[in-house]
Amino acid sequence: MNILGIETSCDDTAISIVKDGQSIKSNIIASQVHMHEKYGGIIPEIASREHFLTIIPTINESLYESGLTHKEIDCIAVTNGPGLAGSLLVGVNAAKGLGLAWDKPVMPINHLEGHIYSGWLDNKNPDKEVGFPLICLIASGGHTEMVLMKNHLTYEIIGKTRDDAAGEAFDKTARVLRLGFPGGPEIQKEAESANGNLDPFPRPEIKDSLDFSLSGLKTAVVNRAIKENIYPHTDFNAPNNEIVSEYSFAFQEAIVDTLIRNISRALKNFEAKGVLLGGGVAANSRLREKMAQNLDIPLIAPKPYLCTDNGAMIASAAYYRIKQYGTSPTFDMDVVPNLKLH
């Protein structure tokens, strides 16, 4: 079964075609950072108009790359939440239009469920290779959630951030250090050349809860930067490379340890067969490395390009939904910006 997956919940227009939930036939991502350079360098905060411009060419490119014609597509899967309403609308509208024109069913998919199913892509099979239940950590610029996956399509949220998302903490720390956006890859790169001789940053903890609170870590970075006179930015206080590296390393260790600590605590409360990572922060190599060292059960870490937003994960989740529940004609579906995972 070939499923076309459409993901427009944030600022990438991502379209993939996936066969039987696991085999990626094409995976096209129109990053708006790049798109905007063509249109005069506007920074892409508000994404819906850019999705609107790019979505049809991106779908065409995805079809072309897969070598399939639209007649060979069996279903159209689309993210209907959570995300930015205006961005989601473009994807959902396109999906409905294609469904109508091609006479194919349209399947709404939760973005977070998509991130979980990125673990099944690339011909992996966690349910056979590892088994349920799995503890999933989805960490990105907009999300930081720990999910107990009891079986296919069956979830319980066991921990979430109460303030800042993990990716946001990376981005804001990067901004303090005058690094680029997104902050995660920049901080990872800078941390590699550190000696690790800076006093550690705190690993914020919420008592008797698996929830995260990461704004305190951001504030600790800001406070130290103020004390050491590298922030707020002036023309004369740019930190040297060594300081940037040391801050990056100390911050990355703190956030990675915080995420791992909550996973370890969750593993004490819930008997899990494996841990699955998803979301842009899951592409961080230090998190993957340290997590693997700390676990005595298997770690499922999708390739970095499958951790960030993509259409393939949406198509994969749809495949398992169809397998279990079939398809129904759902042209009356709406976008749900704060959609919860059930």
Next chain:
Amino acid sequence: MEFNNEFSINSNSEEATIKIGNVIGENISIGDIVLLIGDLGAGKTKLTQGIINGLGCSDFVRSPTFVLITEYIADFPIYHMDLYRLDTSESIDRLFLDEYLYGDGVCVIEWADKGDEFFPHDSLMIKIENISETARKLNFNFNRKSFKDLVEKLKGAL
């Protein structure tokens, strides 16, 4: 923006900032716009947590930086916005801010200094200054009379 009224209050902890927010929330209503200005880690989201609880919504308030706008529901909608990621006034315009500002709820806007020209003169502006690692000074600026009553309540409550 020009304001006729000023008021300052000190907070020496996150908890105190949330309490100040509670009083603000209890004394604002539909149509009110609260503009928050302060550096990273100043406590804008913490103050918003207090405001939203004070308005009668018990949710945890998450940073809206990534999603730009988060909606909470009390007796009416509360729009929690964040202009942090927006760098040009063109991109702010495209948020269709007016729909929210002149809409059916309360607006709390972080990093409001990035969009000064978009906000009406009867907004309540609160600048948060870092005094030390934990202490903050909250400077209130406003024109509207109802915010004078709010300030009196704050003086009484703390």
